[in-house]
Amino acid sequence: MIEVLSPAKINLFLHITGRRPDGYHTLQTVFQLLDWGDTMRFSPRAEPGVVLKHPMPGVAESNNLILRAAALLLESYGGSESGAVIDIEKRLPMGGGLGGGSSNAATTLIALNTLWNLGASVSELAEIGLRLGADVPVFVRGYSAWAEGLGEILTPLTLPPRWFVVAIPKAEVQTAEIFRHPGLTRNTKPITMSALFAGQVRNDLEPVVVEHYSAVRNALNWLSNSAPAMMTGSGACVFAGFDSEDTARTVALDAPQDLRTVVVRGINESPVLRI
Numbered sequence: 001m002i003e004v005l006s007p008a009k010i011n012l013f014l015h016i017t018g019r020r021p022d023g024y025h026t027l028q029t030v031f032q033l034l035d036w037g038d039t040m041r042f043s044p045r046a047e048p049g050v051v052l053k054h055p056m057p058g059v060a061e062s063n064n065l066i067l068r069a070a071a072l073l074l075e076s077y078g079g080s081e082s083g084a085v086i087d088i089e090k091r092l093p094m095g096g097g098l099g100g101g102s103s104n105a106a107t108t109l110i111a112l113n114t115l116w117n118l119g120a121s122v123s124e125l126a127e128i129g130l131r132l133g134a135d136v137p138v139f140v141r142g143y144s145a146w147a148e149g150l151g152e153i154l155t156p157l158t159l160p161p162r163w164f165v166v167a168i169p170k171a172e173v174q175t176a177e178i179f180r181h182p183g184l185t186r187n188t189k190p191i192t193m194s195a196l197f198a199g200q201v202r203n204d205l206e207p208v209v210v211e212h213y214s215a216v217r218n219a220l221n222w223l224s225n226s227a228p229a230m231m232t233g234s235g236a237c238v239f240a241g242f243d244s245e246d247t248a249r250t251v252a253l254d255a256p257q258d259l260r261t262v263v264v265r266g267i268n269e270s271p272v273l274r275i
C-alpha cells in the first residue's frame with residue numbers, strides 16, 4: 001500500500017501574458033507547494049480496473065481527475081490486468097484555487113506508476129498530466145517552481161521558509177468562467193525571474209473574481225488589514241505570507257466568524273517525491 005499527502009499549491013503571483021489561438025492563456029506564475037493536502041492511499045487489487053473506495057461527494061466518477069488520470073496512464077503504459085483501490089481523505093476545498101483536483105491526478109499518476117511498475121519517466125507522467133489540466137505538471141514534478149507557458153514550463157525554486165494564512169471564502173469559482181471573462185487583463189508584459197522579487201506582481205485573475213464574488217472581496221479586505229494579501233489561482237481562496245508561525249496564527253485567530261482559515265507552511269519539495 002502506498003500512502004501519501006497530495007499537497008496544495010498557492011500561486012504567489014499570476015500574470016496573464018497572452019492568449020493562444022486555441023483560447024488557452026499563457027501565464028507566468030510561481031507555484032508554492034504547501035504542507036497541507038489530501039491523504040491518498042493506493043492498494044493493489046486482484047481484479048483489473050481502478051476503483052475509488054468511497055464516492056467523492058459532488059464529483060461524478062466520469063469527471064473525477066483521479067480516475068481520469070488512472071485511465072490515461074493505463075491507456076498509455078498499462079496492461080489490461082492492472083488493478084488498484086484508491087482511498088482519499090479530502091481536505092482541500094474544491095474550486096479553491098489550491099489545485100486539489102490537479103494534485104490528486106498527479107499523485108495518482110506517480111503512485112500507480114510505482115504500484116504497477118510501469119517505468120514511465122517523470123517527463124512522460126507530466127505530459128499525461130498536462131492533458132488533464134494546466135496545474136497537473138507542477139505536482140508531478142514535485143517542486144515549488146517558477147512557471148511559464150500554460151504552467152508546464154517549470155524551473156524549480158528554493159523559496160524562503162514561510163507560513164501562510166489561507167482564507168477559504170464560501171464560494172466555488174469556475175476556472176473556465178474567469179478565463180473567458182471579457183474584462184480579464186490578458187497582456188501583462190512578461191517579467192524575468194530575476195526581476196520577480198524586486199518588482200510589483202499581482203494576480204491578474206483577482207479583479208474579475210473580486211467583482212463577481214463578494215465573499216472573496218470580503219476575505220481579501222479582512223486579510224489585507226494584516227499583510228499584503230492575494231488570491232490564489234482562479235480563487236476562491238486568498239492568502240498572506242508571514243515569517244513566523246506565531247504571527248500567522250495570531251492573524252488567523254482574528255478572522256470573521258463566517259470565514260474559515262488555515263495556517264500552513266510552504267514547502268519546496270512535494271511528499272510525492274518520496275513515493
Ligand SMILES: C[C@](O)(CO)[C@H](O)COP(=O)(O)OP(=O)(O)OC[C@H]1O[C@@H](n2ccc(N)nc2=O)[C@H](O)[C@@H]1O
Nearest residue numbers: 023024025026102133134135136150175176179233234
Ligand atoms: C489558474 C491556475 O490554477 C493557475 O495555476 C491554472 O492556470 C488553471 O489550471 P487548471 O485548474 O488545471 O485549469 P484547466 O482544467 O487546465 O482549465 C480549465 C479552463 O480554464 C481555461 N484556461 C486554463 C488555463 C489556462 N492557462 N488558460 C485557460 O484559458 C480554459 O478555458 C480551460 O478549459
Ligand SMILES: Nc1ncnc2c1ncn2[C@@H]1O[C@H](COP(=O)(O)OP(=O)(O)OP(=O)(O)O)[C@@H](O)[C@H]1O
Nearest residue numbers: 064065094095096097098099100101102104135233
Ligand atoms: N479528485 C478531485 N478533487 C477535487 N476536484 C475534482 C476532482 N476530480 C474532479 N474534480 C473537479 O474539479 C473541479 C476543480 O477542483 P479543484 O479542487 O482542482 O479546484 P481548484 O483548486 O480551483 O483548482 P485550480 O487551482 O487547478 O484551478 C471541482 O469543482 C470538481 O468538480
